[in-house]
Each structure stands twice: as structure tokens, then as C-alpha cells.
Amino acid sequence: MSTVNDITPSEKIDFSSDQEVRWCPGCGDYSILKQVQTVLEQSGKKKEDVVFISGIGCSSRFPYYLDTFGLHSIHGRAPAIVSGLRSVRPELSVWMITGDGDALSIGGNHIIHLLRRNVDVNVLLFNNEIYGLTKGQYSPTSPEGVVTRSTPMGSTDHRFNPLALVKGADGTFIARSMDRDPKHMREVLARADAHRGTSLVEIYQNCNVFNDGAFEVFTDKASKPANTLFVEHGKPLLFADGTKGICIKEMKPHIIDIGPEFSPDDCWIHDERDNFKASVLVRMFDDTHREGAFPRPFGVFFVHDRPTHETKLQAQVTKAKEVKGLGDLDALLKGAHTWTIK
Amino acid sequence: MMQVLFSFKAERTFAMRSRMETPTRNKPVEARQNVVILFAGDSGDGIQLTGSQFTDTNALFGNDVSTFPNYPAEIRAPQGTLAGVSGYQLHFGSVEIFTPGDQCDVLVVMNAAALKANLSKLKPGGTIIANTDGFDKKNLRLAGYIDEADPLTDGSLVNFLLHSVDVTKLTRTALEDTTLGMKEKDRCKNMFVLGFINWMYSRENALTEAFLDRKFGKKPEVLEANRRALVAGYNYGETSETFTMRFEVKAAPMPKGTYRSITGNQGTALGLIAGAQKAKLDLFYGSYPITPASEILHELSKHKNFGVITFQAEDEIAAISSAIGASYGGAIGITASSGPGIALKTEAMGLAFMLEIPLVIVNVQRGGPSTGLPTRTEQADLWQAVLGRNGEAPIPVIAASTPIDCFDMAFEAVQLAIEHMTPVILLTDGYIANGSEPWRFPSSKDLPEIKPPHIQARKNGDPFLPYLRDERGVRPWALPGQAGLQHRIGGIEKQDKTGNISYDPENHEKMVRLRAEKVARIADRFKPIRLDSGPTEGELLVVGWGSTYGAIRTAALQLQAEGMTVAHVHLRHLFPFNKGLGPLLKKYKKVLVPEMNSGQLRQMLRAEFLVDAQGLNKIQGMPFTSEEIKTAIIDLLKS
Numbered sequence: 009m010s011t012v013n014d015i016t017p018s019e020k021i022d023f024s025s026d027q028e029v030r031w032c033p034g035c036g037d038y039s040i041l042k043q044v045q046t047v048l049e050q051s052g053k054k055k056e057d058v059v060f061i062s063g064i065g066c067s068s069r070f071p072y073y074l075d076t077f078g079l080h081s082i083h084g085r086a087p088a089i090v091s092g093l094r095s096v097r098p099e100l101s102v103w104m105i106t107g108d109g110d111a112l113s114i115g116g117n118h119i120i121h122l123l124r125r126n127v128d129v130n131v132l133l134f135n136n137e138i139y140g141l142t143k144g145q146y147s148p149t150s151p152e153g154v155v156t157r158s159t160p161m162g163s164t165d166h167r168f169n170p171l172a173l174v175k176g177a178d179g180t181f182i183a184r185s186m187d188r189d190p191k192h193m194r195e196v197l198a199r200a201d202a203h204r205g206t207s208l209v210e211i212y213q214n215c216n217v218f219n220d221g222a223f224e225v226f227t228d229k230a231s232k233p234a235n236t237l238f239v240e241h242g243k244p245l246l247f248a249d250g251t252k253g254i255c256i257k258e259m260k261p262h263i264i265d266i267g268p269e270f271s272p273d274d275c276w277i278h279d280e281r282d283n284f285k286a287s288v289l290v291r292m293f294d295d296t297h298r299e300g301a302f303p304r305p306f307g308v309f310f311v312h313d314r315p316t317h318e319t320k321l322q323a324q325v326t327k328a329k330e331v332k333g334l335g336d337l338d339a340l341l342k343g344a345h346t347w348t349i350k
Numbered sequence: 351m352m353q354v355l356f357s358f359k360a361e362r363t364f365a366m367r368s369r370m371e372t373p374t375r376n377k378p379v380e381a382r383q384n385v386v387i388l389f390a391g392d393s394g395d396g397i398q399l400t401g402s403q404f405t406d407t408n409a410l411f412g413n414d415v416s417t418f419p420n421y422p423a424e425i426r427a428p429q430g431t432l433a434g435v436s437g438y439q440l441h442f443g444s445v446e447i448f449t450p451g452d453q454c455d456v457l458v459v460m461n462a463a464a465l466k467a468n469l470s471k472l473k474p475g476g477t478i479i480a481n482t483d484g485f486d487k488k489n490l491r492l493a494g495y496i497d498e499a500d501p502l503t504d505g506s507l508v509n510f511l512l513h514s515v516d517v518t519k520l521t522r523t524a525l526e527d528t529t530l531g532m533k534e535k536d537r538c539k540n541m542f543v544l545g546f547i548n549w550m551y552s553r554e555n556a557l558t559e560a561f562l563d564r565k566f567g568k569k570p571e572v573l574e575a576n577r578r579a580l581v582a583g584y585n586y587g588e589t590s591e592t593f594t595m596r597f598e599v600k601a602a603p604m605p606k607g608t609y610r611s612i613t614g615n616q617g618t619a620l621g622l623i624a625g626a627q628k629a630k631l632d633l634f635y636g637s638y639p640i641t642p643a644s645e646i647l648h649e650l651s652k653h654k655n656f657g658v659i660t661f662q663a664e665d666e667i668a669a670i671s672s673a674i675g676a677s678y679g680g681a682i683g684i685t686a687s688s689g690p691g692i693a694l695k696t697e698a699m700g701l702a703f704m705l706e707i708p709l710v711i712v713n714v715q716r717g718g719p720s721t722g723l724p725t726r727t728e729q730a731d732l733w734q735a736v737l738g739r740n741g742e743a744p745i746p747v748i749a750a751s752t753p754i755d756c757f758d759m760a761f762e763a764v765q766l767a768i769e770h771m772t773p774v775i776l777l778t779d780g781y782i783a784n785g786s787e788p789w790r791f792p793s794s795k796d797l798p799e800i801k802p803p804h805i806q807a808r809k810n811g812d813p814f815l816p817y818l819r820d821e822r823g824v825r826p827w828a829l830p831g832q833a834g835l836q837h838r839i840g841g842i843e844k845q846d847k848t849g850n851i852s853y854d855p856e857n858h859e860k861m862v863r864l865r866a867e868k869v870a871r872i873a874d875r876f877k878p879i880r881l882d883s884g885p886t887e888g889e890l891l892v893v894g895w896g897s898t899y900g901a902i903r904t905a906a907l908q909l910q911a912e913g914m915t916v917a918h919v920h921l922r923h924l925f926p927f928n929k930g931l932g933p934l935l936k937k938y939k940k941v942l943v944p945e946m947n948s949g950q951l952r953q954m955l956r957a958e959f960l961v962d963a964q965g966l967n968k969i970q971g972m973p974f975t976s977e978e979i980k981t982a983i984i985d986l987l988k989s
Binding site: 025027054055056057059061071072075076077078079080081082085087088089090091092093094095096097099100117118121321324325327328329331332333334335337338340341342343345346347348349350 | 406409410412601604605606607608609610611612620623624627632634636653654655656657658659661663664665667668669671672673674675676677678679680681683697698700701705791792793794807830831832833834835836837838839840841842850851
């Protein structure tokens with residue numbers, strides 16, 4: 009993991025474009041843009057080797073604000089465009105910008121296939137639990153019962169738990185961060201970038217116009233400690249300023265008080281490579297108002313090394329060239345069976 | 351469809367061996383100019399194989415051939431029913447052949463349902479060869495013969511030359527001393543039939559024997575059984591007293607050269623590869639399986655050593671979107687489907703149009719609307735191709751007219767897409783996609799180079815203008831990884847030259863016009879319009895497009911021979927039209943447009959050229975016969 013702020017200003021490449029940023033003042037997207045620019049600057053990548061592909065939605069304007077190659081595509085289809093691009097250009101650094109509607113509603117079919125194929129791309133899923141660009145309808149991550157412009161009597165839809173869906177589709181890098189914690193976001197994004205395969209980072213992003221405060225319980229200084237759990241590889245799961253922890257008993261997580269009875273040594277030690285524990289972490293998705301609710305985890309939950317889709321595709325091309333020889337167009341046109349008229 | 355994998359040298363050896371094994375000819379031989387034969391049976395009867403083997407044998411002999419496989423949508427429809435009938439029609443001759451034939455001279459039926467489904471296609475006085483075992487009470491009932499009346503014995507076929515042969519029994523007898531089970535023996539029935547037909551048309555078994563060697567080389571018993579059935583069928587023709595006559599169709603005066611057989615879908619696949627090779631680009635094919643386009647995916651997936659990547663996407667939208675991503679990365683992105691799948695790709699086509707990047711979309715048309723008639727043919731997606739997008743998004747539309755033409759037009763689709771930075775739609779259809787004909791294939795050096803409008807990377811920091819157009823209105827193709835060319839593009843309206851987002855009203859109108867003009871100017875490169883046949887002015891012009899080519903050509907040539915001033919032009923470019931088309935239409939008093947739809951091209955011609963074009967429209971999922979076109983021409987001339 010590359011650490012933040014260890015680069016001198018003179019080495020920095022400015023990744024910002026000449027375009028005026030046009031999100032609403034106060035939007036969480038500004039913070040995400042800043043962190044991505046910083047991570048890119050510190051990565052040492054060349055601007056021309058980086059491609060940002062987005063779908064449709066507020067977040068999908070993102071590529072215009074970076075001085076890289078950018079493709080602002082159509083609603084929900086960015087994963088498919090990414091798959092095609094990476095199939096032919098596996099050496100590029102590809103980032104996909106999407107939202108809860110783009111990735112999980114209209115593009116739901118594509119995101120699961122991107123994950124199972126393990127295409128090497130950094131997917132930043134901006135989750136604001138609302139449709140912003142269309143001015144305030146509920147999204148597939150909005151809580152059931154939410155009153156929006158399209159649901160005056162409350163939403164009747166059960167919501168997605170995005171990271172459980174990602175885990176179900178065998179995602180190989182699963183993480184969560186939030187717009188209000190820049191340092192954490194930079195660390196997670198740098199990890200996502202380093203991973204070979206589909207790195208999916210869900211970012212809680214506040215829409216201050218249509219869904220202000222959706223994540224306040226996790227971001228507000230007063231409520232944050234008791235309601236968030238920041239996981240780190242090899243460290244015990246502690247929260248509430250170290251006064252509480254999570255342990256596993258009889259295959260189930262439990263909240264324990266750290267004190268005379270339990271020490272951090274009794275806690276579940278986070279292991280990013282543990283498939284079972286990752287499944288439990290992504291399922292910690294309680295309504296924070298519920299008595300005894302689990303805190304919401306943040307950080308890198310799961311990392312798994314699996315060959316990327318494009319590596320396998322390219323290997324077949326290489327093998328075909330080795331076995332059959334480089335394609336001979338005349339032999340192809342001729343085929344296996346000919347006859348001659350004299 | 352015809353995968354005959356052996357060398358010509360091997361064929362010759364087999365030919366000699368076969369001649370020694372088959373009995374000497376002792377029955378009179380009558381010459382025929384051309385013959386249409388239809389093999390029909392249950393979809394499990396091996397009909398397609400029988401047909402394609404007989405086709406290969408005739409093509410190798412030197413006949414011109416044209417075929418039309420016609421199979422049910424169901425993989426294994428209930429045995430013995432009309433729904434389960436599979437057919438393979440072959441037209442071969444000592445003269446040039448343009449269609450699989452209007453009506454059949456010979457109908458080979460393996461069961462009652464096959465007879466019932468196809469009898470209407472047999473000429474009066476035509477020959478029926480019927481497998482009597484397929485006419486038992488159960489088969490007659492399943493085929494829907496009232497009171498299980500047997501047409502082979504009730505005199506209803508008196509106007510035809512009927513030969514009843516118990517193929518099943520004869521095949522079993524020929525294989526009596528083999529250890530195969532009854533089911534496996536019965537699987538050899540189609541070889542008995544093929545052997546008999548080879549005898550009937552004075553052809554050797556050699557090519558099929560070689561094919562069997564390849565196919566069953568690892569199963570010696572099955573190989574031996576198939577070979578014996580084949581020889582038994584041949585010998586049956588020679589010895590049976592029922593058959594007093596055999597026929598011969600001499601080689602056609604085909605242009606000199608080396609030929610192979612090719613289906614339309616194979617032609618499309620090879621044309622796409624050839625285009626990518628001539629542009630020195632990798633080929634990315636994003637596709638979702640659909641009848642009748644899947645063979646293109648199968649064919650392309652065999653040729654990865656040409657830098658071909660095939661991607662079976664999760665759906666039609668992902669198929670085209672992945673191809674857009676690949677083109678963005680610098681490969682030639684291609685997708686194909688049929689009507690319902692093309693409908694799903696519509697929004698992404700609009701994106702490719704806005705991005706102004708190369709993309710080829712192939713529509714192997716089938717009967718519509720909706721799921722329609724998946725295994726039948728139609729030309730009803732022309733408007734979908736030309737008009738079917740939101741906003742003003744003109745995309746070049748070109749169409750192939752024969753299986754061979756699929757190669758040429760697929761190549762041209764790649765060429766236009768790359769050199770003009772635009773998506774291109776290629777229309778073929780089920781009729782030519784599955785049909786085959788002999789192809790005097792080109793040499794790679796005869797195919798033109800394709801020049802992508804690439805641009806050099808730059809270090810000097812000058813701003814790059816991704817939508818700065820050349821004199822043809824074409825923008826440069828800047829690829830990720832090229833220093834100094836970073837830019838942002840998207841489906842949202844963009845400012846002229848910079849490509850930045852713009853909502854400016856006048857800029858929008860300008861961009862709509864610039865994009866349309868770029869596509870319209872593609873017509874500048876088309877060769878002058880050329881008649882397929884007939885006088886350069888006169889009474890009547892038949893305007894065709896797509897797979898109606900053979901039927902129209904046959905009709906036009908026949909009527910011209912009868913002295914009528916009828917001309918035929920066949921359009922390959924449906925949008926934009928050839929610039930010579932308007933003036934050409936004005937040179938004839940009447941214009942007839944035969945189409946397998948309700949008149950889509952006719953309306954386009956009327957709208958574009960204010961010409962009183964008349965339609966001949968057939969919407970039955972079946973191709974035109976040349977007779978239908980002849981009748982329509984004569985009627986219009988009289989009116």
C-alpha cells in the first residue's frame with residue numbers, strides 16, 4: 009500500500025482537466041474527485057495510460073474532470089464497455105465510475121458479470137441512496153419505506169445490500185469507504201488500484217440536495233465511533249473508541265465489551281483473505297436504530313487473487329498463434345476444401 | 351456447415367478406389383441441364399448432412415450449386431410431426447445457378463410428415479423417392495393424413511413419379527452381420543439414401559467416403575456401417591429393376607479458378623477477419639447467441655490466431671457495448687445479432703454514432719416482429735436499421751445479396767466503419783446466411799488496404815481537438831496510451847472540435863448537421879451504379895436489395911431473353927444511396943420493388959426520389975420464387 013503525502017510537490021502530475029466542475033455545491037462527489045486525483049498523482053502513472061469510463065448519473069460526469077482518457081457512456085453499460093476495452097488493451101489503468109442506480113438498477117446485469125469474470129478495473133460505486141440527476145426518486149439502495157418524489161406513500165421495495173451482492177458474484181476485492189473520511193478513502197483507493205482484478209469500492213456519498221444526511225450516523229463525529237467499524241488486516245475488530253469489539257462464537261458475530269471480561273485478544277482478527285469472514289462482514293448491514301445493531305464496517309473486507317478475464321482471453325490468442333501460427337489470410341480464405349476449374 | 355477436412359490429393363485416391371468397388375454402369379443415362387432436389391425428413395434423420403454431402407460432391411464435379419437448408423426452430427420437435435420436418439434444398443446445374451430453385455424436380459422424403467410438408471414444392475410430374483418405413487400408421491397419423499390413408503398406395507400421387515423404397519429394411523439388411531444395435535444401424539439410413547442419389551445422378555461416392563473416414567475414423571464399426579450403407583444405396587440403384595434410367599448433369603461453364611463452398615454466415619465471418627487484417631487491427635467480436643446469427647460467433651471463435659477475440663456477453667446490450675469499448679481501445683469492434691437483439695442494441699448504436707468510432711453491427715434478419723419466425727427469413731428490419739434510433743443518428747446501412755456477397759459486404763462494412771469513424775450496419779438474412787454456393791475466393795493481395803485515421807502522439811502540450819474533422823468530415827482516432835491525446839468523449843452533446851459538453855442551441859444544430867453530412871459523404875466513394883442486367887433505359891426497372899437477388903436475376907434474364915425491356919439493379923448501399931440511383935430510376939417508365947416485407951425500400955425510394963415505385967411484397971418467411979417475380983413484372987408491364 010502506498011502511503012499518502014510522501015511525494016514532493018515538484019514530482020506531482022496534475023490530473024485535473026480544464027473543465028469546470030459542475031456538481032451541486034457541497035456534494036460528496038467533490039471529495040471523491042480530490043482523493044482520486046491525489047491517488048493518481050501518487051501512483052506514478054502517466055496520464056495517457058489512465059482511462060475513466062462512466063455510465064449515467066451525477067457521478068458519471070467524473071471523467072470530464074480528469075486529464076486522462078475518458079468515456080462518459082450510457083446508463084448502466086459501463087461494465088460492458090470496460091470489458092471490451094480491457095480485452096484488447098490489458099496494459100491500461102481502467103477506472104469505472106458508477107452510482108447506485110447506474111450499477112445496481114439499470115446496469116445490474118452487467119456489474120455481476122464484470123465481477124464473476126474478474127475484469128481488472130477499479131470500480132468506484134458512489135452510493136447516495138437516491139436518484140439525484142433525475143431529481144429525487146428512490147434507488148435500489150434506498151431503505152424500504154422511504155418517501156421520495158416517486159414514493160409519496162413510502163417505497164415498497166426491499167433494498168440491495170451492495171457489497172453482499174458483490175460477494176455473491178465472487179468479487180475479488182471488496183471494500184467500503186465514505187466521502188467524509190478522505191484519508192481512509194485514499195488508502196482504500198490505493199489498495200483497489202494495486203489489486204489485479206475487479207476492485208469494487210462502495211463509497212458512501214452524501215447528496216446534500218435530495219438525500220442530505222443519509223449517512224450522517226456514520227460520518228458525524230458524535231455518532232461515528234459507536235456506529236462504524238474500521239477493519240484493518242491482522243488487527244482485532246474494535247469500535248466505539250476501542251471500548252467494544254466483535255468476536256465470533258458458534259459461527260456468529262457477537263458484540264463484546266472490552267474491559268475486565270474481554271480483551272482485544274478475544275476479538276475477531278480481520279483477515280482479508282478469509283472468504284467466510286468476508287461473507288459475514290458484508291452482511292453486517294443493520295439498521296443503526298435497532299437495539300444491539302452491529303456497527304457498519306468500512307475498509308477492505310476481502311481480497312482474492314484470481315486470474316483476470318483479459319489475461320485468459322489474451323492467453324488463448326497467444327496459444328492459438330503458437331499452435332496454428334500467425335493467421336495466414338490466404339489460407340483462411342482458401343479453407344480446407346477446394347476444387348479447380350481449368 | 352460443410353466441414354470437409356481433407357486434401358484434394360486424398361480425394362483422388364478415394365475416387366479411384368470407389369470406382370473399382372462400384373458396379374459397372376449398365377443403365378441408360380439422360381442429360382439434364384439443372385436439377386432441384388429436396389431432401390426432407392425428421393430433424394434427427396441426418397437430412398442436413400445428406401444434403402450438404404451431395405452438394406459438395408456436385409460442386410467438386412464442377413456444377414454450379416445453390417442451397418437452402420430449412421429446419422425447424424425446435425432442436426428435436428416431436429418425431430414424425432410436421433413441426434419436426436427438416437429440409438435441405440439443392441439446385442445444381444451445368445448452367446449458372448442463382449437460387450436454390452423455385453420448385454423441385456425430386457423430393458426425397460424419409461417419412462409421411464416430410465411428404466405432406468413439401469409436396470406443394472414438387473413440380474407436376476416430379477419424382478418422389480419415399481422411405482416406406484416412414485409411412486406406417488403412426489407416421490401417417492402424426493402427419494395428419496385423414497383415416498391414416500397412405501398416400502403411397504391410395505393413388506393420390508398419380509401425377510408424380512413415385513418410387514417407394516423401404517430404406518430402413520434395406521439398410522438393416524446391408525448391415526445384418528455388423529454388431530451395431532438397431533438404433534445405430536438405422537442412423538445409417540441417410541447414407542443409403544445418399545448412395546442411391548449419387549447413383550441416380552451419376553456421381554461417385556468418393557467424397558462422402560472420405561468424409562466418413564474423417565468423421566468416424568475413431569469408431570471403425572460405425573465407419574464401416576456408414577460406408578456399407580452408402581455402397582448399398584448405390585448398388586440398389588444399379589440393380590433394382592424399379593429404376594430404368596439415371597441422369598447426368600454436366601459440369602457448368604464456371605469461370606476458371608479455384609473454388610470453395612461457403613455459406614453466408616461463413617462469408618460474413620471471413621469478410622470481417624479480412625477487413626481487420628487489411629486494417630492491421632485486432633478484431634473484437636461481442637455477441638450473444640441468437641438464431642440465425644450464432645454461426646458467425648462459432649466461426650470467428652476458431653480464428654484467434656488472427657488476433658480475433660470473441661466475447662460471449664451476458665446480453666445483447668453488453669455485446670455491442672463491449673465492442674464499443676474495444677473500438678475505443680483501438681481494435682475493430684464488431685457485434686451481430688438478429689432483429690430482437692438488434693432492437694436491444696439500439697441505444698448503444700446511438701452512443702457509437704455520437705462517439706464517432708468504428709463499429710460494425712451485423713443483422714442476420716429473420717421473420718419478425720418480436721420473436722417472430724426465428725428460423726425463417728425476412729427483410730423487414732430495413733427501417734429498423736435506417737431509422738431505428740432516438741434523435742437524428744444516421745448510420746450507413748449496407749446489404750449482402752448472396753452467400754458470397756456476405757464476404758464482400760462484411761469487408762466493406764469494416765472498411766467504411768474504420769475509414770469514416772462510424773458505426774455501420776450490415777444486413778444479411780437467414781436465407782443467404784444458411785445457404786451456400788461455390789466461391790472463387792479472392793487472394794489477400796487483391797483486397798484493398800484499410801487505413802485507420804490514426805493520429806500521432808504529441809509531447810508539445812498543444813491542446814488536442816478530438817472532433818476536428820478532415821475534408822471528409824472524419825475525426826481522428828486517438829487511442830488511450832497515446833501521450834498528449836487525452837480527451838473526454840460521451841453520448842452527451844459535445845462542442846464542435848473540442849468534444850466538451852455543450853448545451854448551446856446553435857452548436858447542437860451544427861453538430862447534428864456535421865454528423866449527418868459525414869455519413870452522407872460516404873456515398874462519394876461508391877463506384878458508379880451498375881445494372882445487374884437489362885437495357886439502360888426502357889419500360890421497367892426492377893430494384894432489389896438483399897437476398898432476393900437470385901430470384902430477381904433469374905426472372906429478369908428470362909424475360910430479357912423473351913424480348914422484354916426489363917432491367918434489374920440490385921442495391922448494396924441502402925443508406926446513403928448510390929448517387930446514381932436517382933437518375934437511373936428516371937430512365938424507366940415503371941419501377942418494381944420486390945421485397946420480403948410490406949414495402950420498406952419502396953417507401954424510401956418514393957420519399958427520396960419522388961418516383962412511383964410499385965411493390966411486390968411477400969411476407970411468408972420464405973424467399974421469392976423467380977416465377978412470382980416474373981409474373982409481377984409481366985403484370986406491371988401490362989397495366
